[in-house]
Amino acid sequence: MYSFMGGGLFCAWVGTILLVVATATDHWMQYRLSGAFAHQGLWRYCLGGKCYLQTDSIAYWNATRAFMILSALCATSGIIMGILAFAQQPTFSRVSRPFSAGIIFFTSITVSFLGRRFGDWRFSWSYILGWVALLMTFFAGIFYMCAYRMHECRRLSTPR
Numbered sequence: 001m002y003s004f005m006g007g008g009l010f011c012a013w014v015g016t017i018l019l020v021v022a023t024a025t026d027h028w029m030q031y032r033l034s035g036a037f038a039h040q041g042l043w044r045y046c047l048g049g050k051c052y053l054q055t056d057s058i059a060y061w062n063a064t065r066a067f068m069i070l071s072a073l074c075a076t077s078g079i080i081m082g083i084l085a086f087a088q089q090p091t092f093s094r095v096s097r098p099f100s101a102g103i104i105f106f107t108s109i110t111v112s113f114l115g116r117r118f119g120d121w122r123f124s125w126s127y128i129l130g131w132v133a134l135l136m137t138f139f140a141g142i143f144y145m146c147a148y149r150m151h152e153c154r155r156l157s158t159p160r
Contacts, residue, residue: 004150008143009082015136016075022130023068026051030124039124042068068130075137082144 022028026041038047042065044054054061 004143004147005082005085008140008147009079011136011140011143012075012079012082015133015140016072016079018129018133018136019068019072019075022126022133023065023072025126025129027124027126029127030122041126071137075133078137078140078144082140085144085147 023042026044026046027039028041030037030039032038033047036048038045040046040054042054042061044051046052
């Protein structure tokens with residue numbers, strides 16, 4: 001069970017770091033504009049080596065920003081639940097912490113997927129990091145669910 005929880009914590013840390021990096025960097029899209037290379041992130045765009053804040057209020061960019069922030073917050077709360085489950089394993093309360101951490105990571109995946117479904121341009125490395133983070137948080141949820149399942153099987157099999 002500890003190996004599943006350790007795997008869940010590892011995937012959770014990596015996924016959350018990748019989510020934050022993907023949200024903060026300026027390489028979600030890349031394109032050529034008047035023969036010059038340009039790239040764009042959630043918060044600013046860069047043309048000809050100079051970067052500018054995005055001041056346009058475009059609905060899909062605002063939705064993507066909001067969903068990425070919510071996803072990172074869910075992933076962070078999942079890490080906290082996972083650490084609590086790992087540290088206090090023998091003394092589970094009424095609410096199972098590995099199960100709760102797994103549910104939080106699946107919520108993080110849902111929020112992350114809904115925030116990325118827009119766009120028609122060529123995507124760059126920040127966008128790809130976001131998808132890798134989605135996979136890592138998915139596997140973190142799977143590991144936590146396996147740890148919960150193992151704990152429940154052991155709890156039910158021990159005589160009272």
